Amino acid sequence: MSDLVDDTHALIWYLEDSPRLSPAANQAFEQCDRGEIIIYIPTICLVEIVYLQEKGRISADMKLQLDTALIAGTSGLILSNLTDEIVAALATIPRDSVPDMPDRIIAATAKHLGLPLISRDSKMPLSGVNVIW
Template sequence: MSIYVTDTHPLIWFAGGEQRKLSPKALQAFQGCKAGKITIYVPVPTLWEISLLVRIERIVLKKSFGLWCQDLFRHPTFIPVPLEVEHLLEAHNLGFTTDPFDLLIVATARTLGYPLITKDSAIEEANLLSTFW
């Protein structure tokens, strides 16, 4: 079974019905996860960033953020990853950006040892981990 970690934007695009924004490979990974054939870890900073984007109305969910999270994690192969001290320590040592969400998401993926589903060019160009798009 393939295993990935997701960045914020791919999860928003998949769960928000904007799958056309995903690459064919990323879409296949999310569909495979929903079907129970692929595991996608969802870092808590990804969820926190989505929550803040909803709050400032940069994105609109079709239901409350709480219900949206419940629906996402009804699929057992979408797995939330709590923020741990080891993720903070890893993020502290990364210098490719000052964006706290990117730092924590990349640190989580590095700590877990799985590729990050992302289209973020700054993350890809930093070459700190394997990315999947």
């Protein structure tokens, strides 16, 4: 399996060790944990995690848990910052196909990096990126 980009819900379910992850997504995160592949985390995922914590929809320490994993460097999780190139890729994703701005940024990150996206979101394939779930 190649390196990947993840969607926010997939990252949260991975951090929660949730059974909602598909077998393919779970396998990807396991490979990442073993250092066999890199999974890029778009920075908008961090924003969404903080937002969901504030709304009480996920654990209040989810962001801290992720930060700890990233600082430790013991997995293949790497942040992918929002860059001008990702913004340019975002402009190629039709807003009527993927209307949610965070989803468009996530898809644009995958498109810019030329990597498949881990996502259950049915609209993500409309962005033109390969999706695994």
